[in-house]
Amino acid sequence: MGLFGKKQPVIDPAQLEQFQRAQEQHEAELIYRQGIVTMRDLIAPPSLDIDSGYLKLGKLYCKTLYVYGYPRQVFTGWLSPIINLDEIIDISLYIYPVESRVVLENLRKKVGQLEASYTINQEKGKVRDPGLEAAIQDAEELRDKLQVGEERFFRFSLYLTMYASSIEDLTQVSRKIEGIFGQSLVYTKPATMQMEQGFNSTTPLATDQLQISRNMNTGALSTSFPFTSAELSRNEGILYGLNRHNNGLVLFDRFSLENANMVVFAKSGAGKSFAIKLEALRSLMMGVEVIIIDPENEYKTLSDAVGGTYLRLSLASKTRINPFDLPRVFDQDEADNALQANIISLHGLLRLMMGGASLSGEVYAPLSPAEDADLDVAIINTYARAGITKDPLTHNATPPTMNDLYNTLVSMTGNGPSLAQRLRQYTTGTFSGIFSEQSNVELNNPFLVFNIRDLEDELRPVGMYIVLNYIWNKVKSDRRKRLLIVDEAWQLMKYEDSAAFMFSLAKRARKYFLGLTTISQDVEDFLSNKMGRAIVANSSLQLLLKQAPSAVDIVAETFKLTNEERNRLSQFPVGEGLFFAGLNHVIIRILASETESQLISTNPQALQAAREEQAAADALLKEAA
Secondary structure, three states: OOOOOOOOOOOOHHHHHHHHHHHHHHHHHHHHHHOOOOHHHHHOOOOEEEOOOOEEEOOEEEEEEEEEEOOOOOOOOOOHHHHOOOOOEEEEEEEEEEOHHHHHHHHHHHHHHHHHHHHHHHHOOOOOOHHHHHHHHHHHHHHHHHHOOOOOEEEEEEEEEEEEOOHHHHHHHHHHHHHHHHHOOOEEEEOOOOHHHHHHHOOOOOOOOOOOOEEEEHHHHHOOOOOHHHOOEOOOOEEEEEEOOOOEEEEEOHHHOOOOOEEEEOOOOOOHHHHHHHHHHHHHHOOOEEEEEEOOOOOHHHHHHOOOEEEEOOOOOOOOOOOOOOOOOOOHHHHHHHHHHHHHHHHHHHHHHHOEEOOOOOEEOOOOHHHHHHHHHHHHHHHHHOOOOOOHHHOOOOOOOHHHHHHHHHHOOOOHHHHHHHHHHHHOOOOOOOOOOOOOOOOOOOEEEEEOOOOOOOOHHHHHHHHHHHHHHHHHHOOOOEEEEEOOOHHHHOOHHHHHHHHHHHHHHHHHOEEEEEEEOOHHHHHHOHHHHHHHHOOOEEEEOOOOHHHHHHHHHHHOOOHHHHHHHOOOOOOEEEEEEOOEEEEEEOOOOHHHHHHHOOOHHHHHHHHHHHHHHHHHHHHHO
């Protein structure tokens, strides 16, 4: 018996030993766990220094701002400039629903107070207070909408935490953000003495430790939706691809912008031809005519599939284009200037043809002012001999050819014979025929392709220039929605006159319902030319696919890309890039159906597989027959 008559429990030595071993094992496990690296250790900063006006996380300084004041009216997307700011910022929006019953009761009391103040001011003969009247009107309007369920009520908190490598940079970023908010009459303050709570409120933990909110109804709250700039979808137009920001569709009509011009820059194999073929095919289905200058024989399959006209320009081809053709224009002002405009275009073409090296290896110097003047007289006289003058009634006569210009130069004094010698290779020499005879093509097909792959290197810029001019004359004579696609445009930008012609085309295309699409893989050569930069400036749409590392800097500088966009530019997968439409831009992924891919793919493996599949099908048909 025990001291008080109770039996004391007997402790089993085996159980005691087992308990001690379990306790020792638990302590050892605790010691082991203390040495394991956890996720908290990986994401935690190396140090945290809390100051009244900022926090220091390791080597970074951060500061939290909260919004405390809003204007009476805010516009949709007022938060977008902050979202798109090229700074490191964490933004938190806290939205707390409030029961309409509670709000209506408070509003009733508030309206009573406001009306009482208004009545007292009237009795005292005070000057009317517009602010008080506006407050009564707003409160009554909100009561009506809450009562019928048209609006709901919320408390809204907005916090921003910015980061910088130094206090000076942090102050500069803070001033920039306050300035952007101030333009919209949205007022902010730093969370002084509450920087830790402000930082915690902007971490992805959904804990609002500042609790600084503002009452807002549904309409006002909806304007703070921050992703309006990443949306490029309209009710009309064609599908360009998938918006990687929100997985929405990029549906757009390029003719709805101030101009329908577009530039496409990408390295070889990044998918630029695929994207433009897809746009051409889908635009054709919407009734837009498509004209293409094809330097690499890439559009033949697509042209055959849609029943287009495919013109192969080469010395062995029967296709002929006469650069002296005049456009059939119906506008009187255009008709009066048709001859003069074509003479100016011929000047640029002939400078291109007469410059550089001849077949004999002789290098010609650029035309001197005297030679240029004699050439101008020769062109005018050549038209006059064909019966064509400034009078529009004479423009229906058969135009002269390059052979007629050669004969005119030979018969002239001064620089005429030497100019004729430079021109001879295009009239009776190796390059004769293709550009020295009357035209035998008509642009009457909604899908037209000029293939210049088989033109010699010396003839290719000349061929592109003549084709562009021929197309331009057709565009002026018949105004309708058209796309003109110039692939490998850097070849034209190497020569001053052809570059000037492209620039003129980009500026004037809008008046004739023409959308010029300029494609180039040699970005540096294109943008180093002032005419090339001017063409970019006159293009409302830009598509930037994957770039070579050497071209990233010049592209980023030209298009004012952010650091994040600059870093992505050389890392995009095939068929993905930046799509600019006016002031908006998104990251886009080009998508095509299986049928479209078969028509427009330029992948060698895919083309080989298609040829093998077609050969197998033909063999089966032959065997069955």
